[in-house]
Amino acid sequence: MALDHALLVSLLEKPSSGYELARRFDSSIGYFWHATHQQIYRVLARMEASGWISGEVQAGETAPDRKVFSVTGPGREELSRWLGQPAEPDGVRDTLMVKLRGAAFDDPARLLPEFERHRAAHADRLSRYRAIESRDFAGAQSASPAMPSSGAQGASPGVDGRRSASPATQSDSTVTLERQQALQHLVLKSGIRYEQAWLEWCEESMSLLRSFNQSQSTRTTP
């Protein structure tokens, strides 16, 4: 499984409590790997048991206690091992595709509201990515071709771009910040490309669905 390793990476970038990680997974890393707090707590417990991470309880004076985890030597080794190990490309799983094909046996135009919603959600993600990019990776922006890009420029949440990495607390420090940044930028750019492609496709799909709506709008329910 890769949640373990996603958490290891996250903890290397910044030692954190379970709660913090869960919030981080709602933004930054969570854009390409999601997990609930439940799952995170369980995996953290497991990893602590196997010695990959160690937790230290910080008694909060003005806040509840929190258990902050950081990666141990064995944890780093495990990560390194995992990195070197080949893995199958992950398949895509998009429910909308199933719905599209299913719509052939129903009224396709009924899907329009659903597409509308998804378009909004993806447009929102895209604009958040762009905001992060211009905040944390200014100077090397992704090219942005002419795109509709509706509203939604809400302030991006606590994403850990530039300011995240623990300064040099980590014992060995070959970990140059530039390197880390460049890699994080790549990940972000993948998200941007993905959302762009998705939105273009969405526009195309919606036109088609609309055209169905106008011509033959038979069958409301079988």
Next chain:
Amino acid sequence: MALDHALLVSLLEKPSSGYELARRFDSSIGYFWHATHQQIYRVLARMEASGWISGEVQAGETAPDRKVFSVTGPGREELSRWLGQPAEPDGVRDTLMVKLRGAAFDDPARLLPEFERHRAAHADRLSRYRAIESRDFAGAQSASPAMPSSGAQGASPGVDGRRSASPATQSDSTVTLERQQALQHLVLKSGIRYEQAWLEWCEESMSLLRSFNQSQSTRTTP
């Protein structure tokens, strides 16, 4: 869950046995929704129990017996209900992203072989999609911008494009073939766009990784 509905759609497109579905899920539908034969058999059993599908055993004379399932009235209703119901956009889950971020704490160049493999896999998918498109949707091809697009033009497997749909056996037949085809084409186009975007991003990533390789190649293992 959506596997149930993916199977319903698949069975509407063509009544099939579990085995057949499993093979279909290795190609066509499986490009955007994967499942093992185990899972498929289990879900089929469950759906038969709830009356969404009904199976008929065909004693094979020259081959082993097979149980062919087709969608019932209640099954169609369930599909229709599901189609009308809003769903959250599915999140992306790509292990490579985790690895990229993790690579900052290891030697990033070690990821190159992995990227090479993934590039090959994605390039392969893309060319299979294109093959299907020109076979089944000739005349309305996707625009193909200048792309490296390595070799691998292997014959596409038994994907159900044009020839799939059961002619008019289905009781009601408002289901025009053109409509079904257009929707299937959309799904395919989404796959094409996705793979294109992925490959472009992959090239960019590999250049960066290579540049790391040349400059500072410190740290082989921590």
Next chain:
DNA sequence: GGTTGCAATGCAACTGGTTGCATAGTATCC
């Protein structure tokens, strides 16, 4: 001073998905 709300952690039960194994017939290869 009770209510609402958020930070922080966790248990328990369930569902979805994976892995490993078992079986049985048919076809083909050498």
Next chain:
DNA sequence: GGATACTATGCAACCAGTTGCATTGCAACC
């Protein structure tokens, strides 16, 4: 005629992921 491979189905055990609920502590609201 025995080995190998593919069609076709399924059980059992396990692991990953989700959902629902419970608790404690602090802060702020009115």
